[in-house]
Amino acid sequence: GLVTALVTSNSAACAQDPVIERLDASNLMPGQTASIVVNGKQLTGALSLWTSAGVLHPKEGQDLTKDQPVTMEGVIAPETIPGIYPARFITTHGCSEATFVVVDDLPSVAVAAESEDRKVGQLLTLPCCLNGQLNPVKSKFFRIAMVAGQTVSAEIFARRLGSDMDPVLRVTGPDEHEIAYRDD
Secondary structure, rough: OOOOOOOOHHHHHOOOOEEEEEEEEOOOOOEEEEEEEEEEEEEOEEEEEEOOOOOEEOOOOOOOOOOOOOOEEEEEEOOOOOOEEEEEEEEOOOEEEEEEEEEOOOOEOOHHHHOOOOOOOOEEEOEEEEEOOOOOOOOOOEEEEEOOOOOOOOOOOOHHHHHOOOEEEEEOOOOEEEEEEEEE
């Protein structure tokens, strides 16, 4: 007998799901328009960034045919309770694994270049939510103005967001004398 085989190639079947390597977020506050830059692989054909706090769409004017970082914009639902939320990047060829974002009701501040200078440090106005990427082997330095007896609370979300970072928080006074130290 004669056996006939049909072999086809479908490029859509070969497409890979997007991979989020990093999210650079700003203004993730309830009721506000947020902006998130998605960094990763297989980002072509971006459709949306889904979170249960709101859906963000590609910012106008980007070339979505190139595998490059994509800026997503959208409103965070006003009724969103501050916390950690899963996020998935959706493209024309698939959906990423979940990663996490923090929605906060505190003003958002981006980590700036002066945070790398021990003598200068980045000046923060409290209260705030500090957003950014940290180099695992290079310290960052921040300054805040305080008065005697004032209490300040600091929380690092890195591990809860899937980072392998091992955070250490060291608080010094104006004379560089250590006031508080917390490892993990």
